Amino acid sequence: MSGAHPDRRRVLKRILAAGAVLGGAGLAAGVAVLSRGRWREPRVAALPKARGVEPDPRFPAVAVARGGPEASVRAAVAAVGGIARFVRPGETVLVKPNMGWDRTPAQGANTDPRVVAEVVRLCLEEARAARVVVADVPVHDAERSRERSGIGEAARGAGAEVLVPPGPGFVLARLGGVVLDTWEVFAPMMGADRLINVPVVKDHALTRLTCGLKNGYGLLGGTRARLHQQINQSIVDIATAFRPTLTVVDATRVMMRNGPTGGRLDDVAPVGAVAAGTDVVALDAWGATLLGADPERIPHVSLAESRGLGRIREGTAPREEIHAGP
């Protein structure tokens, strides 16, 4: 008896050892054949489609209202068809303000928080959207820009989520542009049913104007400073890929010089207007006139027109402005 027991144990050990060796070899073979490796090329996502609305001859492409910020937003949006034309009940809306700078509202470098909050309220209360996300990828420190712009507090108060990086991170997406093929896009963009572009009109040294077309830049990540090398093509690529459902331009305060950062209060002119519409090119053309610039001579605006994104004349044509009240 004394010999049998150790023998059995030895045999079992041998079998186990042989099994382990074979199993290890099998695992190695599996890794060699099947695994794609730990570092893979990131998957390129497609941008969500069909955010636009059908053109409706009853409404103008652009409406301009003057008055208090909230009243102007309401009046301008109502004039182009009302928020229910652009947002359906239960949808997720991404509101993209300019929230890129560590500047106070009075300095006019960011979209006015009252304008953003009013757009959020329209989406939630009138259009009964399920969820409104306010997102931007600031140039300055993200959290500080969110709070000092006043947009963080105002938009949260209106019921939106306010997201800045790192937040939910970035997704490599196919933009399919002339110079921008694939680029990192802030993740909230990917899950949105509607995109409402809420830019502020400002001076810009390189592009002369920053307004609706250029505002999409703030949804990109990566080393986006490289885009400046072909800034006009890049802006038009971005605007083509993102296609906002509705654009609401904040011209309550307009930064006339030292853009896009400004800083001094006398860089800013009180204009007190808000424009809304579906034609970003027209809206940018209107914004350019506020700066005293000729939109035909702003390369990215005329390039956007030639790519069929809209018509400059819709923005520069004389129009009746709505008096929205305080």
Next chain:
Amino acid sequence: MRGRDGTPASGHERPAAGSRYAPRWVRIAYQAFFLLLFLASFLAMTDEGVRRLPVRWLFHLDPLTALGMMLSSWTLTPALLWALAIVGLTVVSGRSFCGWVCPVGTLHHVVSRATRRMRRGPPARINRWRPHFRLKYLLLVALAVAALAGTLLSGLLDPISLATRSLGSSLGAALATALPDGGFRPRLFRAAWATGAIFVGLLAVNRWIVRWWCRAICPLGALLGWAARVSVYRIHVDPELCTHCNLCAADCQGADEPFAKHRVSECHVCLNCVAACPEGAVSFRPFAPPALPAGGVDLGRRQVVGAGLAGAALLPLARASAGSASSPGPLAIRPPGARREEEFLARCVRCGACVHACPTSALQPAMGEAGPEGLYTPILVPRRGWCEPSCTLCGYVCPTGAIRPLLPEEKGWTRPEAEGIRIGTAFFDLGRCLPWGPAIPCIVCQEVCPTSPKAIWLEPVEVPARDGRLVRLQRPHMDPARCVGCGLCEAKCPVSDLAAVRVTRVGESRARESSLTLPLGRTLS
């Protein structure tokens, strides 16, 4: 409860510390409480936190910081008067700060406890006092003399500074790197590996010598040990009851040898000896007669003089080196509100609170940029981040006022016509700059320049490309009279390794000799 049943003293049995002794549990509760409070204060070093909480409370309780600052700068931040409370506590009850409050002491306590079974031998041998434990007193003397000469190096070894620095500019960032993407901003710090390795290495020494850091190195412990010589409450061993079982040494933290002649300067007042004594011979009581003179630490006069001379030699040697306080190097860009370099070095405790708090990670620990004295002082590294125009957080976490707390208006970058604070000047590297060198449009630097009018201005040019076509470009120029040195241009420059526009210290407003330009508006027009 081995040990209480009469285990022979000579055996290698390790008795568990008496868990029924209530004051020991109170001590553990205090240690946990203060460790958590330290971590909470550390995490609260944000815009929101500094408004609501006194995040620097532990620094301001630190008598070593107070003494060093007084000796080196001949001033004292009023909040540092709180350190008197710890001096008072020490006079009453010995180094109870070390055993009950200090978060570094607590971490070392935990590690030494966890490695308890790895140290073999009789308790009286493991926890014996070793002559080299006197080193901390000599370090204290050297650091105090160096402080008197004008450089506050004590913070390099001060436990509160050590912990803040190690967590803030190494271990915290490493933890965030190791965790899956949980909304943490990835942060990179210069020499983070070394900063962290020192802290972890010191913890690892506990495996061989319990609380070696506290026993042999910590100059704050030395200062408190010196004050503890007159403490009212101390450990007393009743010779009538003592059976020389040496169980009191089993979990002794300070190597103060209660089993022989108690060394009150080394005692951390952990009370493990009181708890461990099976005979009830050890007590912590007032007006116990001193067991050993001079707190049980016999420093030779020659050793003290030698340490003092070494300390006195530190400053002249450092200042004789190029790149030190007399002429700091070009990359020694100090945060806004930093005092003049000599005064800065006399106040900065190298705690790295500013480095930890900086929202863009622009502030980094200096390695060699600010000379040998400047090790672990904060410098701005624009490739890591920029000085956020409205942010003045570094001045509000600095415990000693080496960085003055500024109001955003005082910093002045949102209204630079009012001659705000400047920390340096940016210069273009024309070969690397895209419009200047390879004739590619760019001007990101001008776009992000936060002053108004912008310090960077643009010159429109038409230059021939390789194929002879004319390329229209805007070439950036720096106006040094307007540049504040914030580093936004360098941080955002698309030349992603070595930027084409780089900030150096020249032009900083804290020192006249750093001026680059004559004041604005002095030209006749």
